[in-house]
Amino acid sequence: MTETAGQGRRSFRPPVYLDNAATSFPKPPCVIRAVREAMELYGGNPGRGSHRLALRAAEEVYACREAAARFFGLPQHPENVIFTLNTTHALNIAIKGLMRPGDRAVCSDMEHNAVFRVLHKGASEGRWTYDVFQTLTTVPGRTDAMLLSALEHRLEPGTRMLICAHASNICPAAVPLEAVGRLCHERGILFVVDAAQSAGVLDIDMEKMHIDALCVPGHKGLMGPMGVGMLLLGPDVRPDTLCEGGNGLDSLSGEMGEDTPERYEPGTLALPAIAGLRAGIDYLSAVTPQAVLEKETALGVRARDALMGLPGVHVAVPHLDGSTVLFTVDGMDSEQAAARLGGCRESICVRPGYHCAALAHRTLGTPEGGAVRASFGWFNTTADADLLVGRVREMLKA
Amino acid sequence: MGHYQAGGGMETIRYPGTCTAVIGSMTLTIKAQNALAAASIRTSVTKIGSARSRSGCAYGLNYPCMQRDNVADVLQGAGIRVRALPEEGS
Numbered sequence: 001m002t003e004t005a006g007q008g009r010r011s012f013r014p015p016v017y018l019d020n021a022a023t024s025f026p027k028p029p030c031v032i033r034a035v036r037e038a039m040e041l042y043g044g045n046p047g048r049g050s051h052r053l054a055l056r057a058a059e060e061v062y063a064c065r066e067a068a069a070r071f072f073g074l075p076q077h078p079e080n081v082i083f084t085l086n087t088t089h090a091l092n093i094a095i096k097g098l099m100r101p102g103d104r105a106v107c108s109d110m111e112h113n114a115v116f117r118v119l120h121k122g123a124s125e126g127r128w129t130y131d132v133f134q135t136l137t138t139v140p141g142r143t144d145a146m147l148l149s150a151l152e153h154r155l156e157p158g159t160r161m162l163i164c165a166h167a168s169n170i171c172p173a174a175v176p177l178e179a180v181g182r183l184c185h186e187r188g189i190l191f192v193v194d195a196a197q198s199a200g201v202l203d204i205d206m207e208k209m210h211i212d213a214l215c216v217p218g219h220k221g222l223m224g225p226m227g228v229g230m231l232l233l234g235p236d237v238r239p240d241t242l243c244e245g246g247n248g249l250d251s252l253s254g255e256m257g258e259d260t261p262e263r264y265e266p267g268t269l270a271l272p273a274i275a276g277l278r279a280g281i282d283y284l285s286a287v288t289p290q291a292v293l294e295k296e297t298a299l300g301v302r303a304r305d306a307l308m309g310l311p312g313v314h315v316a317v318p319h320l321d322g323s324t325v326l327f328t329v330d331g332m333d334s335e336q337a338a339a340r341l342g343g344c345r346e347s348i349c350v351r352p353g354y355h356c357a358a359l360a361h362r363t364l365g366t367p368e369g370g371a372v373r374a375s376f377g378w379f380n381t382t383a384d385a386d387l388l389v390g391r392v393r394e395m396l397k398a
Numbered sequence: 399m400g401h402y403q404a405g406g407g408m409e410t411i412r413y414p415g416t417c418t419a420v421i422g423s424m425t426l427t428i429k430a431q432n433a434l435a436a437a438s439i440r441t442s443v444t445k446i447g448s449a450r451s452r453s454g455c456a457y458g459l460n461y462p463c464m465q466r467d468n469v470a471d472v473l474q475g476a477g478i479r480v481r482a483l484p485e486e487g488s
Contacts, residue, residue: 047424
């Protein structure tokens with residue numbers, strides 16, 4: 001591929017993509033094929049009518065529910081896999097649909113705004129109260145017991161729900177889901193998990209981890225297209241609906257009905273995205289999440305260690321290993337640094353600023369101006385990590 | 399699909415009618431179909447019109463009427479609530 005620049009020609013190099021925490025890219029070829037087939041071969045509306053193409057589409061949608069249910073430890077309940085627009089949408093259904101007037105919720109200090117803003121709005125309107133527990137992410141040598149102890153202090157009587165980001169979107173911090181879920185289960189507290197960064201990478205088993213509601217993106221670790229997320233509900237969890245409308249069922253009734261998942265799925269589903277998501281889950285199951293975790297972590301650690309060796313570069317929570325590296329560069333704010341990384345011939349895609357994570361950045365003590373986030377994915381290489389480090393080194397010299 | 403009946407010293411084949419189990423949502427209907435397929439009961443998905451479902455559209459499964467008891471057992475075992483499982487001809 002070539003591009004024309006000025007008076008001559010120069011070879012075009014595709015950008016090095018290090019923004020996988022925002023969305024994974026590129027997608028596996030099987031995902032692209034699945035999207036294309038859905039649009040070319042069987043684009044009926046699933047759950048609407050019973051002609052051949054509608055039924056074929058419905059079978060594809062159901063197959064994706066089954067694949068997701070198996071993947072997240074809910075194999076007997078594919079009907080509890082609800083398709084949403086994205087993780088934020090899933091979290092809104094879970095939180096607003098399960099919290100009752102006067103209830104109390106607790107969340108971690110590493111939450112994304114997808115949790116923080118929902119809780120904040122409900123609290124500011126007097127619908128509920130919420131509190132924040134300290135994950136002690138910045139403490140080197142933090143143990144799970146320390147985190148659990150901090151959490152227990154916040155789970156006062158009357159707490160209805162705990163909401164936790166499994167893994168942070170700005171650094172390698174993660175919460176031990178099984179231990180936290182057990183604690184919630186023992187106390188009768190609903191456990192809602194934001195798996196935006198962990199789904200497809202870290203082990204998640206809803207039954208074993210006592211998760212009542214799991215909120216998952218299709219387009220990140222599961223390698224599907226944008227446009228579809230999932231809310232997986234435990235067998236006895238029945239949130240109120242967030243949105244109402246046609247769902248192909250009981251059309252003469254004013255009610256959404258009791259059948260899950262249609263109760264929570266008004267309007268037409270994103271069939272091509274769902275088909276791609278199923279292909280992504282199949283792909284991931286074949287390569288294994290463990291292999292993904294090991295590769296992405298190795299790349300993150302390689303970049304982190306090299307960046308830490310550069311005078312003037314400051315890496316957040318350097319004691320944690322993972323695929324995401326958050327750093328600042330002396331003498332420039334994060335927007336300037338990211339623009340310089342992305343603005344030349346060997347363009348590197350990273351994300352500056354606060355990453356929609358006010359609570360988490362406050363917890364880490366990120367300076368004014370935000371930080372640069374480089375997040376590695378399955379298709380990155382050591383050359384990509386080394387290029388990032390080399391480019392930051394050049395920036396420091398300039 | 400049919401079953402054999404002895405009659406007058408000669409085997410005859412009687413093809414039973416098709417019955418319809420009214421399930422409800424498309425998702426539960428496919429789940430029910432898969433459960434029945436695992437029990438070797440072949441079915442087809444059908445849309446139940448508003449004439450047969452007071453609240454409007456629903457989905458269901460056509461199955462051989464002679465399998466009615468088996469269908470009921472399998473769906474109950476799979477935890478799938480059936481709105482209606484009418485007798486043949488009803």
